[in-house]
């Protein structure tokens with residue numbers, strides 16, 4: 001654990017012993033701990049390395065590309081399937097989208113994998129999820145309304161299966177887990193936030209960190225943490241991407257106004273680590289490299305997986321620092337770098353560029 005982490009923990013213990021008070025679990029702080037834990041994972045990794053030279057070179061490439069494309073929060077709404085309105089319906093859409101934003105990869109060949117027909121196109125991966133939600137709304141199924149998806153009689157499992165129906169022989173991965181996420185999260189919203197995502201966001205007092213911690217504290221399916229070298233580490237991929245999507249969709253205003261948005265880290269999924277490797281930022285030990293190239297499963301919570309996730313978060317932090325070092329005053333944060341890297345990965349995939357496979361972890365966390 002880094003010195004900073006040890007200091008933090010000591011101060012907390014000292015505070016509790018002096019004040020004799022355990023922190024009230026409902027005292028939600030704005031400190032997510034994710035970045036410190038990512039640094040700890042990196043400092044204790046042996047199978048994943050961050051290549052200094054590769055990261056320096058990638059930082060220049062990424063920043064020049066981001067400037068060329070005028071990459072900003074506006075880019076989020078420019079994606080064809082993302083909702084454009086700056087209203088509560090869009091907030092509700094983003095909540096359900098990032099509640100279910102996980103595990104789209106398939107073992108099947110491209111032509112047989114789960115896919116969704118919508119607006120005359122075939123969508124796979126993350127975009128298949130967004131397409132299903134848009135298609136349901138077009139069909140007057142209120143799939144983004146908490147009181148609807150919390151209610152099994154109004155919205156039975158079969159209805160949810162219909163919303164996520166496939167245009168191939170493969171159904172959406174982890175359908176049952178997605179149904180459970182919808183029911184559980186819908187119930188928490190009904191019981192604790194009067195059925196309103198806007199109330200949940202308001203409870204964070206415009207703090208991104210507090211909203212991440214609120215999500216992890218109140219919703220079990222957002223509590224993305226693991227054990228690494230006997231210590232609890234917080235990765236928080238979906239709570240953080242939820243906050244980031246709200247921030248971007250609302251262009252830092254309204255529901256998207258957060259005074260500490262730069263405390264949000266990269267989102268540790270399975271796509272961005274792959275592009276970080278392709279760009280020369282990450283290198284793997286021979287056994288891990290072989291596991292990934294032969295597409296063997298990497299169990300959630302395993303040392304390999306936590307190293308991949310933690311080092312990816314830390315690598316994006318180093319990319320951010322390098323960009324700011326070379327371009328003082330640059331308006332850049334981990335979110336925009338991450339969004340850019342995901343979109344770049346998808347562009348390269350579409351262009352058929354060779355790349356190491358992404359790691360195969362099947363889980364609801366990413």
Ligand SMILES: Nc1nc2c(c(CN[C@H]3C=C[C@H](O)[C@@H]3O)cn2[C@@H]2O[C@H](COP(=O)(O)O)[C@@H](O)[C@H]2O)c(=O)[nH]1
Pocket residue numbers: 076079101102103104105124125126127266267268269270271272338339340342343366
């Ligand atoms: N780190 C990170 N992970 C992201 C995204 C996105 C999409 N974000 C949109 C919003 C703004 C951006 O500009 C994107 O247009 C999805 N994912 C994750 O990837 C995986 C899906 O991969 P594939 O099956 O190939 O589509 C899955 O774990 C999913 O959760 C991102 O941005 N960052």
